[in-house]
Amino acid sequence: MLISPGALGPMVPVAPGDVFHGEISGLGSVRVGFATEGELG
Numbered sequence: 001m002l003i004s005p006g007a008l009g010p011m012v013p014v015a016p017g018d019v020f021h022g023e024i025s026g027l028g029s030v031r032v033g034f035a036t037e038g039e040l041g
Contacts, residue, residue: 016039019031
């Protein structure tokens with residue numbers, strides 16, 4: 001089990017259309033995108 005309290009990096013502001021990709025060696029990667037409420041399907 002991995003418990004990771006807190007942030008893994010600095011916080012940054014986000015806006016609709018932004019996409020972020022993170023990779024943690026030995027664990028994997030994650031990708032997240034932000035949309036407006038009207039863009040959600």
